[in-house]
Amino acid sequence: MTIHQVLFIVMALAILGSAIFVVTTSNLFRAALMLILTFFGVAGLFVLLDIGLFAVAQVLIYIGAISILLIFAVMLTRGMQGMVPRNSQAVAAAVTVGIIFAVLLLLFGPFRVTVDVARWPVFSLFAGNASPRDVGGIEWTPPNQPIPSVPETYIADFGRSLVDLNQYLLPFLLIAFLVDVVLAGAIFVARQRRPAEVIEDRRRQAEEAAEEAEAMRQAGMAPDVAPLPEGAVASTAEH
Amino acid sequence: MNFINDLLKIIGDFIAGIINSIFGFSPFLADLVTMGLAAIILCTFAALSFMGLTYVERKVVARIQDRVGPNQAGPFGLLQPIADGIKMFTKEDTTPAAADRWVYNLAPLVIAVFALTTYAVLPFAPGVVGTNLNVGVFFIIAIGSGSIVAIIMAGWGSNNKYALLGAFRTVAQLVGYEVPMLLNVLPVVMITGSLGLVDIINQQTTLNGNPGIPFIVFFPFSALVFLISGIAETARSPFDLLEAESEIVAGFHIEYSGMKFALFFLGEYVNALAVAFVFSTLFLGGYAGPVLPPYIWLLLKAAVVFFIFMWLRGTLPRIRVDQMHNLNWKFFVPVSIVHLVVVMVLMKLFVTSPALAQANGGILVTPAAQAAILFVASTLVLIGSLTVAARRARIMRLQEEAVLEQRRAENIAAVSA
Numbered sequence: 001m002t003i004h005q006v007l008f009i010v011m012a013l014a015i016l017g018s019a020i021f022v023v024t025t026s027n028l029f030r031a032a033l034m035l036i037l038t039f040f041g042v043a044g045l046f047v048l049l050d051i052g053l054f055a056v057a058q059v060l061i062y063i064g065a066i067s068i069l070l071i072f073a074v075m076l077t078r079g080m081q082g083m084v085p086r087n088s089q090a091v092a093a094a095v096t097v098g099i100i101f102a103v104l105l106l107l108f109g110p111f112r113v114t115v116d117v118a119r120w121p122v123f124s125l126f127a128g129n130a131s132p133r134d135v136g137g138i139e140w141t142p143p144n145q146p147i148p149s150v151p152e153t154y155i156a157d158f159g160r161s162l163v164d165l166n167q168y169l170l171p172f173l174l175i176a177f178l179v180d181v182v183l184a185g186a187i188f189v190a191r192q193r194r195p196a197e198v199i200e201d202r203r204r205q206a207e208e209a210a211e212e213a214e215a216m217r218q219a220g221m222a223p224d225v226a227p228l229p230e231g232a233v234a235s236t237a238e239h
Numbered sequence: 240m241n242f243i244n245d246l247l248k249i250i251g252d253f254i255a256g257i258i259n260s261i262f263g264f265s266p267f268l269a270d271l272v273t274m275g276l277a278a279i280i281l282c283t284f285a286a287l288s289f290m291g292l293t294y295v296e297r298k299v300v301a302r303i304q305d306r307v308g309p310n311q312a313g314p315f316g317l318l319q320p321i322a323d324g325i326k327m328f329t330k331e332d333t334t335p336a337a338a339d340r341w342v343y344n345l346a347p348l349v350i351a352v353f354a355l356t357t358y359a360v361l362p363f364a365p366g367v368v369g370t371n372l373n374v375g376v377f378f379i380i381a382i383g384s385g386s387i388v389a390i391i392m393a394g395w396g397s398n399n400k401y402a403l404l405g406a407f408r409t410v411a412q413l414v415g416y417e418v419p420m421l422l423n424v425l426p427v428v429m430i431t432g433s434l435g436l437v438d439i440i441n442q443q444t445t446l447n448g449n450p451g452i453p454f455i456v457f458f459p460f461s462a463l464v465f466l467i468s469g470i471a472e473t474a475r476s477p478f479d480l481l482e483a484e485s486e487i488v489a490g491f492h493i494e495y496s497g498m499k500f501a502l503f504f505l506g507e508y509v510n511a512l513a514v515a516f517v518f519s520t521l522f523l524g525g526y527a528g529p530v531l532p533p534y535i536w537l538l539l540k541a542a543v544v545f546f547i548f549m550w551l552r553g554t555l556p557r558i559r560v561d562q563m564h565n566l567n568w569k570f571f572v573p574v575s576i577v578h579l580v581v582v583m584v585l586m587k588l589f590v591t592s593p594a595l596a597q598a599n600g601g602i603l604v605t606p607a608a609q610a611a612i613l614f615v616a617s618t619l620v621l622i623g624s625l626t627v628a629a630r631r632a633r634i635m636r637l638q639e640e641a642v643l644e645q646r647r648a649e650n651i652a653a654v655s656a
Contacts, residue, residue, distance in 0.1 A: 003267055029395055033342065051288055053434075056377045062416070064384025071391055075403070155373065155434065167275055 008048055015041035028074045036067045048149040053158065244532045247367040251277075281358045281369055290320040294509035296549050303553030330497035338494070342396035347495065347502035350389035354509040356382050358538055361516050364526050375436040376424050379484055380417065383472055386510070387413050390481070390491050393503070397494035405432050405490025409474070409481040410471040412563060416471040423461035423468070426582045427454050427521050430613075440525035450606035453524035457613045460578050460621040464571055466547070469514035471563070473507065476552040480560060515544040548589045559601040574624040578617065585616050 018037040025031050039062040046055035151157065161167040193201075242249065255273050262269035294317065301308030309316035323572040334343060334536065358377055359369035371376050387410055394406020428434055431442045445451035455511050471478040482490035492503045519525060519540035526533035558566075590601040604612070 027339075029339070030342065033388075052372055052374045053377070056374050056381045060377070060381035060384055063388060064381060065414070068387055068414065071388075071395075072410070075395065148580070156388065156432075197368070 004048060007044070011041045011044040011048070014038075015045075029071070032071045032074055035070065036063050039063050039067065053155050060195060091217065245364070245366075246532065247364045247534055251367060266485060272421065276368060278359070282355050285355055285358055285509045285512070285545055288512055289505050290324070291547070292508050292512065293323065293504075296325070296379035296552075296571050299546070299549045301552040303550070307358060324501075327498055327501040332497040332499065333494075335494050336397040338355060339396045339398065342392050343494075344396075344499075346389050346393035346396055347499040347506075349392060350386055350506040351502045351509075353382055353386040354513070357510070357513040357517075360436060361513070361520065362440060362525060363537055364650070367534070368437060371435060371437050374434045376428060376439070376521070377436050379513070380421055380424070383420075383510075384417055386506070389506075394491040395597040397491070399494050400517055401487045401489070402491050402493050404487045405481045405493070408487075408560065409491060410505065411560075412474070412478065412480060415564065415567045416468045416571075417435055419464050419575050420468040422473060422572070423458075423465045423523065426458045429583065430454070430457065430586060436494040436520055436525070440520060440527055443524040444527040448599060450610060451527075452529075452607070452610045453522060457610050458522075458578075458582065458617045459614065460574075460617040462518075463621065464575060465522065466544070468550060468567075468571065469518060470551065471567070473511040473514055475507070475511055475548055477555040477558050478563060479557060482591050511548060512541065515541040515548065518544050545550065570624070570628055577624070578620045581616055581620055582613060585612060 015038050018034040018041065021034045022031045022038065025034070039058060042062075043055040043058040046052070046058060162172045163169055252568040254276065258276070259269050288375040297319070298316075309319035312322045334340065351467060360372050360375045360378055362368040380565070390409045390413075391406050392408070394402045394404075397403075429441060431439045433439065439454075442449055443451065443453050474481050480486075482492065487493075492500060495503060509640050516537070519537060523540045523544075525540075526537040528536035531539075586609075587599070588601055589604045589612055590596050590599070591604060591606045591609050593603060595601070596603040
């Protein structure tokens with residue numbers, strides 16, 4: 001075994017173990033911490049693939065930002081602490097995940113599915129170039145050509161591909177635009193309102209309340225409360 | 240090969256040679272032992288410098304505050320760090336009854352690991368670097384953001400409201416100051432065309448026809464903002480809001496004692512020293528320098544930067560939370576973006592390589608002229624932003640004073656009526 005294989009097994013075990021812990025524990029804070037361990041394992045896999053840039057980006061974005069956000073959400077919702085975050089759909093979830101995993105394995109794994117067209121004639125619709133020896137079953141063909149190594153200049157290539165019109169310029173610009181919109185929206189929602197605006201809002205509320213009361217009086221109903229005095233908080237004084 | 244200049248490399252090659260001859264039967268084992276030994280040496284260096292720095296910092300701050308500082312243990316109090324170490328080892332190791340035991344006990348370890356990991360990519364002399372990553376700068380910043388997790392673990396695991404408040408403050412501060420830090424590393428990365436620390440240092444030497452000018456001359460604005468953000472990232476005074484003794488007692492490490500507290504302390508100092516090293520590497524030319532051996536140059540530069548940290552700690556009072564956030568989000572981030580755009584355009588306009596000028600156009604200048612142009616632009620951005628900020632602050636102060644004056648007049652009128 002080479003050191004790469006040892007490291008791969010260690011990281012795969014860390015990813016799987018922590019991922020299972022995340023979905024089985026009832027302590028949400030520990031689940032979030034274990035999710036961080038999972039992210040670390042994935043970063044380690046990126047290192048094994050010789051793409052340090054993605055490994056570091058994984059640490060910076062998923063551990064430095066997204067996990068922190070998750071932990072904050074857990075910390076600030078104390079009501080979730082006593083709750084058992086489970087539901088009764090475990091079987092459905094397991095079946096769905098299993099099917100997706102099988103499909104991905106067949107699509108990208110070193111497998112080739114063959115169908116006996118004589119027995120299942122319906123598959124001849126899909127099998128345009130089926131050879132006579134395809135007689136049902138799953139073939140396993142390990143890849144025999146070596147995996148191409150990552151070029152030395154991959155960071156510069158990656159950077160250029162983001163600003164190249166023929167490659168990923170459009171998705172890059174769309175994402176940049178989306179992030180800008182989100183930032184502007186966040187600032188608009190969280191911005192501190194100016195005192196003049198607050199006063200204007202209160203005045204409008206008072207006017208609306210007064211109009212409503214006037215309309216009710218005209219309709220022959222006695223108003224429940226006195227109309228709000230201008231620019232003031234609702235007074236509950238006896239009258 | 241000059242013996243004095245390449246001392247570290249010669250010693251390293253010597254040890255590696257011995258290990259290779261012992262484990263000659265298995266290159267895998269030899270690599271493993273060499274790497275493990277290198278990691279142990281780096282961690283020992285960091286831990287020893289932590290011991291030395293606590294003593295130096297106490298002496299320097301004492302001198303600034305007109306005190307003597309530690310002077311009882313040994314000559315000039317030199318044995319004080321050892322006395323402190325013995326005290327830390329023999330203290331009772333307490334655990335709060337309601338603590339989340341796993342998280343509480345893991346937090347000091349995680350913070351120490353994150354602090355020490357930075358040293359793996361720092362170049363100490365030509366050829367003497369733990370691992371010459373091609374994403375070195377990015378790696379250091381990512382690892383810095385990882386230590387936030389450890390502080391949250393400490394704050395939550397202690398099950399103490401002051402610890403949790405400290406953790407909240409930490410996250411707000413550390414996540415925020417990462418942004419100007421990254422934005423001000425970018426000019427250096429752009430002019431070098433590489434994220435690797437060794438490439439950045441080579442760009443500041445006279446190798447390959449470079450002018451041999453450190454990047455602090457190219458980008459004084461970036462250097463200043465990086466230094467201040469670095470102090471905020473390592474939570475040293477005046478940015479030590481997360482352990483403000485007078486407000487939240489001690490913040491996230493209130494429940495820790497003995498060796499666990501010592502590990503937090505170690506994390507803080509090792510991180511601060513790492514920021515000093517990174518600043519010297521990015522902006523002061525790292526180990527490059529005349530006459531003296533390279534490792535001495537790096538240590539000298541880092542020592543000067545660390546002295547600035549101690550100086551600020553001895554001089555400035557702790558700033559308020561709102562001031563800290565205003566400084567970051569309303570000043571550093573927007574001005575850094577403006578600075579980045581200005582520098583980017585100028586670097587595209589004035590190029591130094593004839594091949595690039597042929598391919599993309601632009602005015603061909605000598606490297607020194609490019610440095611001068613960038614220096615002027617960066618300084619103008621710095622002065623301009625400070626002027627705008629000062630003017631705005633003055634207007635706001637005058638408004639506040641006018642409101643106060645009006646209230647005073649109303650009060651006087653009410654009393655006299």
